[in-house]
Amino acid sequence: MDKWEEIAARMQRLKIQDSDLIEKFILGSGSGGQKINKTSSCVYLKHIPTGIEVKCQSTRSRELNRLYARRDLCEKLEERIFKEKSNRQKAMEKTRRQKQRRSRRSKEKMLASKKIQSSKKELRRPPKEN
Numbered sequence: 001m002d003k004w005e006e007i008a009a010r011m012q013r014l015k016i017q018d019s020d021l022i023e024k025f026i027l028g029s030g031s032g033g034q035k036i037n038k039t040s041s042c043v044y045l046k047h048i049p050t051g052i053e054v055k056c057q058s059t060r061s062r063e064l065n066r067l068y069a070r071r072d073l074c075e076k077l078e079e080r081i082f083k084e085k086s087n088r089q090k091a092m093e094k095t096r097r098q099k100q101r102r103s104r105r106s107k108e109k110m111l112a113s114k115k116i117q118s119s120k121k122e123l124r125r126p127p128k129e130n
Contacts, residue, residue, distance in 0.1 A: 007070050014077050021073075022046040023066070028057050036060070043069040052076050 011017075025040040042057040043065040054076065056069035075086045085093075102110070 003067055007067060007074070010074050011070065014074060014081070016047065016074070016077065020048050022048065025062060026055075030057070032060075041065055045069045045073050047073060047077065050077065050080065052080070 022045070024044040026042045026044055027038075027040055028036040028042040030036065039060075039062075041060055041062045042055060043062065045054045045056075046052070052073060054069050054072045056065045056072060058068050059065055075088070078084075079086055079089070
């Protein structure tokens with residue numbers, strides 16, 4: 001089963017029809033020089049019944065961007081229907097938590113345990129000769 005068939009099956013499960021979608025190809029933006037600014041490889045999708053809008057410009061290929069835009073639309077619709085977070089959202093929250101600064105109390109606890117560990121290791125060393 002290729003990618004397009006998978007997306008079509010997923011859209012069918014979510015009851016998304018192509019007639020419910022507005023699809024536009026717009027000029028890309030960002031880094032990439034002249035080529036990205038000249039070609040209309042950025043895909044804009046809007047699902048009319050729900051009002052969900054998706055823009056995709058992850059590759060230089062228009063066809064791949066169409067595929068990725070439909071995939072993103074399905075993910076957003078699934079989030080809305082099933083009230084569960086997508087894998088991408090979970091990953092974003094995980095990195096946010098990892099980057100978050102430790103509280104003062106947890107930092108003190110961590111440093112205290114490191115000091116205890118270092119004192120244990122210090123006792124394992126052979127005695128110094130003078």
